[in-house]
Amino acid sequence: MNDRTATAPAATTAYPYSPGLEGVPAAETALGYVDGAAGRLTYRGYRIGDLVEHGTYPAVANLLWTGDWMPSHHLPTAPVPPAVMTALRSLPRAAKPMDALRTAVSTWGATQVLDWPATPDQARALTAFSPSALAAFARIRRGLEPIEPDPDLDLVPGFLYQLTGERPDAGTARALDAYFIVGAEHGLNASTFTARVITSTRSDLASAVCGAIGAMKGPLHGGAPSEVVEQIHKVGSPERAEQWVRDAVERGERLMGFGHRVYRAYDPRAAALRKVAESMEHKPDWLELAIKVEDVALRVLAEKHPERALKTNVEYYAAAVLQGVGLSPDLFPATFALARHAGWTAHILEQSADNRLIRPDAIYTGPGERDLPA
16 A cells, blocks of 8 residues: 555646636737726727727727728628528527527538638628627517628618618617627627637637637626616616615625726726717617616715725616617627627637637646545
């Protein structure tokens, strides 16, 4: 019998452990800069507020892919290949839209020749295809036939047309386009990091985006706007806002749409979307209530938690815009995923251009080396 004492091995890495990799740089990027302390966000140096005011989602996506600012850049939605349509029709109507989108992207990837490294043309093709696929599923589950793309419409109004069968008015299209712009890119978040890890293995663009969709499906990443809608409905009226918020905070409940892992100031995306929401012709009836709840929540959170910077985040006014343009809450996460396609694919291009396999260390905490029992 070997009488060696089972002792824990020495630490397997010289670097300190950081749960969730918080504060650990894992990539260099020229795409987006998130200044959480000051509440600023830029894409390739351009302020998010300016991009919302003067840009379109296709122009912003092209900026992320190429570095070139072309405000007239046109990108319509693309047809859904027959194999993808067959896959979507085979899904149960109760399937979650995020699952349908993930399935569609995976099937689309199997119909394409996606050589490595990824290219901007691949990024454009997938970003143009995915809205058509989500719109097709949304109609199929309602017993309606999918609608072919209108090549004259840009991507966001084209998506709305394929959902409803009607061309959206300019204000509605503009509001959702603003949402797509602020959702396009946000640094090395969980889904973007997932896409870069998959790309680092020299896997293809569709596989990387499938992984990113899977990461975004988790409620800690992509589900908050629908929960904001539910929260606002629970408040009910401006007169109840003060008491409802105070009761919720006293119970230790989380107020949806407030606080962020990175931002310690008012989320600049929320500021841009609030401006858009307030200017919408068909804004939701509860927008006034949402503004009242926000005012109360910021004041109460500052009173109860002066040690924490709990400010409005993008999900709060994303809910107003998404509901205002007529989307059902269960489509919110998948619509967020459509917006993030530009950022995901831009990071995939960036990772492909200067690739190194992402393979971090783990600190072993199990037993030391030992013999099997007799």
